[in-house]
Amino acid sequence: MTTEIDVRGNQVLAAVPPSELNRLAEHLEPVTLKVGDVLYEAGGNVSHVYFPLTAVLSLLTDLGGRQLVEVATVGDEGMAGLSVFLGAGPPTERASVQIAGAALRISAEQFRNDVVVLDGGLQTAIQRYVQAVFTMMARNSACNRAHNIRQRCARWLLMTADRVHSDSFDLTQEFLAQMLGVRRASVSEVATALAADGCIRYSRGTIDVTDHERLRGHACSCYAVIREAFSVAYQGLG
Structure with a gap:
């Protein structure tokens, strides 16, 4: 290759x-x-x-x-x-x-x-x-049973930013609603609230994470647990 x-x-x-x-x-x-x-x-x-x-x-x-x-x-x-x-x-x-x-x-x-x-x-x-x-x-x-939409949405956005190694990525509200299993109107409300708090900026299908720490404050504990699980998964290999 x-x-x-x-x-x-x-x-x-x-x-x-x-x-x-x-x-x-x-x-x-x-x-x-x-x-x-x-x-x-x-x-x-x-x-x-x-x-x-x-x-x-x-x-x-x-x-x-x-x-x-x-x-x-x-x-x-x-x-x-x-x-x-x-x-x-x-x-x-x-x-x-x-x-x-x-x-x-x-x-x-x-x-x-x-x-x-x-x-x-x-x-x-x-x-x-x-x-x-x-x-x-x-x-x-x-998480789907115990945590609210804002917590789940914040976790999802943080995990996506981690995976693409960028604070900016393309994402429609319709797609995010499908990923979270909720109505598009619910995602719109959450995105508006997160933007008002200075965590993200959303424009024309592009999400910009503007403050990781503030966004982590909205996310549930599942974000840290999942991130840790993958961060230690390959230790000692390679």
Whole structure:
């Protein structure tokens, strides 16, 4: 693959020893993902495993009646296509692109036959990632029941800024409402309140986080717990 792409821009890959990573890199294809791209459907075929670099992905559950709710988010700290790694059946969720950007992908067949069989650094890194994902999904479930929309929205915005490594990113209120599983009017009210408090600026589908500390003050404790889970996931690897 070209040297223009930094494979270690993804934390799972960065945790893999150089010798193993060099072999894996031969099969990684750089791709640019657009907002709304569907990488795989629930119950469908997973053709590729994705390692985001600057893109952010959403794993969505269909509750029926055209209602999709986000159950997990994947950024540069992780990967999409865990069912391939686990050797499980078809995925139970849809994976779509939440924030446009770059990613690396490898065919599921190549990953399954040539990579997963290795008992090496990639296996360990993904196992660590799976544990952190369990923490995120458990907190997401509890958060949706126990915390108000403003707290959840602030947490979501902070986590997205962390993943894209930027204070500015494109995001419509309609999309954020879908991610939080609430009405668009509720998101509009929260965004207005956060902007009035000096936490964010919102204009023409672009969010600017203007004061991280103030925004953290509105977020629930789940933000710190999830961030810590991923920050320690790959310690001692690589």
